[in-house]
Amino acid sequence: MARNHESSAQPLGNVDRLVHEPARLLILSQLYVIDACDFLFMQKQTGLTKGNLSSHLAKLEDAGYVEIIKEFEGKRPRTLLQLTPSGREAFSTHVASLRQWMDGVPHSN
Amino acid sequence: MARNHESSAQPLGNVDRLVHEPARLLILSQLYVIDACDFLFMQKQTGLTKGNLSSHLAKLEDAGYVEIIKEFEGKRPRTLLQLTPSGREAFSTHVASLRQWMDGVPHSN
DNA sequence: ACAAACCAGTTTGTATTGCAAACCTTTTGC
């Protein structure tokens, strides 16, 4: 066991940090609804810089959460992004546990 | 401007990373409800190691989000943790924007 | 009375990140 006390098994203790990162939450939530888009569209939606977006995508790809499809649109390269089933599940699981956690947090309105 | 495209002003783009970190979300959410407790109780609740908890608390203290009160319980030292008004607000704001963001994410049940 | 074990944390070291600036390759404007 990695912890030296018994924890009360908070849902947040086990979050997938790969998904939890705000930039990636943004990316995944876009793909979750639109299912596929290209690099530039994603950049506009998220407001990330190219470099930043590029490396987050690489991470998501390594994790098997998004598929990065490179094709040519006429003569210019184009990068298509698509959520994999595994990515869809990871995101949905994450959101579900966030929701669940938040149900335990009292509202302030 | 830091971004090179106009973003669609996603609520998640501006999250307070200090609050967003899972370990700290755990800590803050505990304090949000119970308002004050000691170090060991917090360790049990969160399941964090001492070192880890200690440094997260230091960060929260630096940010002015929690107050760390050291006192003696008889002969042994004791560390009391308490949410500051500013911490209460930061947490509640964060949760509110999470909630808002999640309202845009379709359910999967 | 002395040492070993324990308690309540803090500091340190390391490995991983998140980020933007610099870079690369192709393409378009003139």
Add this chain to the structure above:
DNA sequence: GCAAAAGGTTTGCAATACAAACTGGTTTGT
């Protein structure tokens, strides 16, 4: 033909997050 732009990727660095090692004191065992 050549400069600027499009569409990304790689690099460099500052900021984490984490557990192991440490600190300063207290209690227990003998």
